Every structure is written in C-alpha cells, then in structure tokens.
Amino acid sequence: MRKKIITAVLFTISIILAGCHSGSNESQNKSEDQENKLNIVTTFYPMYEFTKEIVGDKTNISMLIPTTVEPHDFEPTAKDLANIQQADGLVYNNENMETWIDEVQQAVNTEELELINASEGIELLPFLTEGHSHEEGHSHEEEQSHGEGRSHEFDPHLWLSPKMAMLEVENISKKIIRIDPANRKTYEQNTKHYLEKLKKLDEQYESVLKSVKNKEIITQHAAFGYLADSYGLKQIPIAGLSPDNEPGAKQLKELKEFAKKHNIKTIFFEENASSKVAETLANELQAKTAVLSTLEGLSDEEIQNGKTYISIMEKNLQVLEKALK
Template identity: 40%
Template structure:
C-alpha cells in the first residue's frame, strides 16, 4: 500500500512537472509572440516616422544650407539648382515643376532673385506646397545695374548704402497674393508671358551678411514650424545650434575687419553690399547685380582709374562665372586676382572637399583681410 502511495505521488509530481514544462513553453511562446508584436510595432512606428518626413525643395545653395540645418533629420531637403550652376538666370524644367507639385515646402530667398517663383507657385495651385520666403521682413537694399559707372572715394557714391523697405511698398501696383494654406507669400508683378519681374533692381544677396543670414534661418524655422507644428521644438533646437555658429562667424568678421587699412574693395559684381554695409566697408563693383553683365569700356576705364588712384592690389572674381574681366583689369594695373565667393552655388569639387556656407565665408574673410591690408 505504501508502495502504491509512493508510486501515485511520483506520478502526480511527474505530471505537475510536465504540465509546468508545457506552461513554460507556452509562456515562452507567448513571450516570443509578444516580442514579435513589439518588434513589428517598432518597425511600423519607424516606417510611420519615415513617412512623416517633410519633402522640402530649396531654390539655390544658401537656402539649401540654411534649411538642412533647421530641418535636420526631420525632412528630405533637395536643392533645385544643380551644383556649379549660377542661379540668377536659372529656370525650372518640367521635371522640377513636378517635384515642386509633390513637395510639402519650397524655401526661397525672395527679394527678386528667383524670378520663376511666382509662376511656379501659381502652377502648384491645388497641391499641398507651402512656400517660405527666407528674406521676409529684412530691409532690402536697392541695387542699380549701373553701379559700375562711377566710383568716388566716399560711401555716398554707392547705391547699396540705401535701405529699401521689403514690404508692400517694394512692389509695383500690380500685385498677386499666393496663398497656400495659411501662408501669404511674396507679391510679384507679371508681364503677359507670366514671367516675374524685379522692379527697382533690388539687391537679393542678403545671405552674405552673417547677421542677415541669421534672420533668414529664423524665418525658415518659423515657416517649418507652421507647416509641421509637431516638430516645432526640434526645429528651434536645430536653428539655435546653427545660429550659434553664425553668431561666431559674425564676430570673426567684426574683429577681422574693424582695423583694416583700407575700406574699399573691387569685386566682379555687386553682390557684397550687405556685407560691406554690415562691417563698414565699400564694395566697388565692376558690374551691377547680374554676375554675367559685361561692363562697358567706360566702366572698365573708370574701374582702372579708381584702382590706380587708390593703389588697389587685388581684383576679386568669383567661381561660377568667367574671370576674364577681373583678369584684364588686374593685368592693366599690375594687381593680382583672388576669389571673393558670393556663395550663389558651390561646385561639385567644392562640395566634395567639404565646403559649406560657414567655411566659404571664412575664406572670404581671409581674402578680404589680405586685400584690405596690403
């Protein structure tokens, strides 16, 4: 009897252990399924996050550079103007227009540089495209295509020292509002062909002043925060970090240029008015606002005379257009040439070398320091 009881107890214990083992396996399987579900949920969340990335197009290099710093990894940012191409006369292709129609955001400089923007926004009506004008609220200076005709020794000779209010008064009486969502955009005047014209010769090169570049970055931050308010804090943190870099750059320019022996410099076209004004300098452009404008013989003679009278030893040219005019003047007066980059676009080689806005601006500073202290 005792043997039977012991056998019964043994069998009962064995059954408990078997059942416990099954339970363990069952729990293990359940845990594995739970893990798989969690993994699947994580992957879905990751996919959703990837799908929520903003698709942003930018009009040319500085807008791309500023935007990618603000957007960080929350957006796919693509520049429309190809590397190495001068943006003043660039026009979007049908393929570019298709990209814009599919994009969430277009970031552009404004102030008359991108003559195609008005028509592009009109063509994108009905899409979800939101436009951000980076120069909004900045006092835009007037620039004249005839700036190269005469140069005196004082600031009064240069049109780039006059501010122009970049508001409702900056445009002609024929104005069109482009509304995309809640955003009102730059007003443009159109001819019969639909092309946007820049009345008054506004100088768009605001990004060449680090202080104004900061304002453009903040405008981009504000615009992106309105488009995707759920990312507002991230956009602000990204913008704050980049603004810190730009503030350091501004300090470097202030300190590097304040004790220069001379204050005037000759440059290929009138792109550096904002920079000159910010740091107490005077640009003497060979030509006007358009980089490919050919100076007249009278303009050439005037520049040569100015250079000789003021013992100018450096004539600045830029990378995206021919340097032949600068070379001719330098040869005439026995000066050298050097690059002062308006950063309207970087070449493939410059990008491959790791150049960016801040790095090129520092190169510009060193070039100016050398030329102004010769």
C-alpha cells in the first residue's frame, strides 16, 4: 500500500515538474518571439496609432511621450534616449512638433536606428496666427520660439486633417517595410485596410463641411490649419502654437469684432487645455464653447474604452457640423 502511495506521489510530482518545464518553455518561446520582433518607438498618440495599424502584432511598439504631458512641452530624458537607441525605429511627426529631434540625432547612433519622419515630402503650411496681434514687446518670433532658441517655422499639426493623415501613414509604412522587408506583405495589407478607413473619414469631412453655412472657426490655438485648408474652412486662433498663450486686450477686441461680423456663435477649445480664454471670449460674445480634440494624447482609459483616431475625428466632425450649421 505504501509503495502505491509513494508511486502516486512521485507520478504527481513528475506531472507538476513537467508542467513547470512546459510553462518555462512557453515563457522562453514567448520571450524569444518578442526579441525577434522589431522594436519601434513612436512619439505621441497619432504616431502610435498610425504605426500600430500598419504593423499589427508584427512589432513591439511603444509611445515615448506620456499622455499626461503636452507634446509641445516634452523634452527627452537620458532614459528616453537610451530606450530610443535600443529601438529599430523612431516614428515622429516632424521637427516642428518634436523640436528635440536634432538632439536625438546627435545623441544616438543613427546607423542602428531608422528615424521615420511621418511628414517627409509633404508640403507644410507656414506657421501663421491670423488676426493675432502682438503688443507690449511680445513679437511674432517670440511666440514661435519654443525652448532654447527652437522655432516653429511651419505648422506641425498635419494629423488633424484626414487627407494629411493618409500621407503620413503612407510615409510610415514605406519606412517600416524598408527596415523589415520580411513582413512586407502584412504591412502592405494592413496599410491598405487602414487607408480605406481614413479615406472614408476624409469623404465624411468633405461631404459635411462642404454644406455648412459658416466657414470661419475661432480656435484656442493654431492647431487646425491643415483641417481648415483641406476642407475650405478658415481658422482664426486665439493663441499661437501653444494653447497656454494668453491674448492681450487688443487681440480679444479684434477677435470679438471678427466674431460679430461673421456671426460666429461657438468658440472652440481643447480637452487638455484650460478653457479660461475661450470662455472669456464666449461670454463677451454671448456664444457657446465646444471641444475640438487635437488627439495629442489619449488616456489609457480612453484607449481601453475603444477610443481611436478615427472615432475622435468623427466626434470632431459632429462638433463642427453642429457649430457651423
């Protein structure tokens, strides 16, 4: 009887050990699978989603800028630079958004890292602040500068126009394929599928904004230039590139006069910025305020709840349609 018990115990232990060994092998295989994939770092949310839609599960992909940080204010740390150096590619929007990209090029070995400029070859709009007055020594050049002598010569907000987003996706896809030709077919199929979705979004914007009565939009900062340019609107920003810039009394007066002249009843602001300035102007005009998302950062909760570039851009379109009709 005792022999039977010992045999049973040994048999049970052998099963447990075999299971542990199997689990260890599975874990090792998963680890090796992860190591064999490309590692792609993306800067902020739109670049992350565009790249994720292209690569699917074929690469390890991460986002450099935390969703709690305004991308215009971000500066990479030494740890960030180390993570970038370990990657196979860095996807960024353009040097007018990621003004620190030159520092990255100088700090890391670019022979082992593909720098993927999503806006490469796309004609950028000059950074202008129509109707934006400057007083008390506050010059246009000062407003354009960001950080130690860095300037925003061109508008970086391409992704806020579906037309421009499609061009950025095509650029990213070509570069990903170049560094990982073995998965070319998958990347091409994924890109085609995502571009079809973006094309449908573009057609929705074309259809809706073509029929709206008013074409002028007053926005908290100059983020919607490409959207306006693509779909026949005119953007009048309260502030410049940064949503935190506050206008002077003279500029508020000019904006108030402009809004009255063009019968503007809605002032747009962004979800991640203070609405104080927009509300001040709206109160003076007896107008409403509404949120237009810049998609510069989605929270983990929003992502988990299924929010995407396309769903939020559809929401933006609904907001525009309601305000402009």
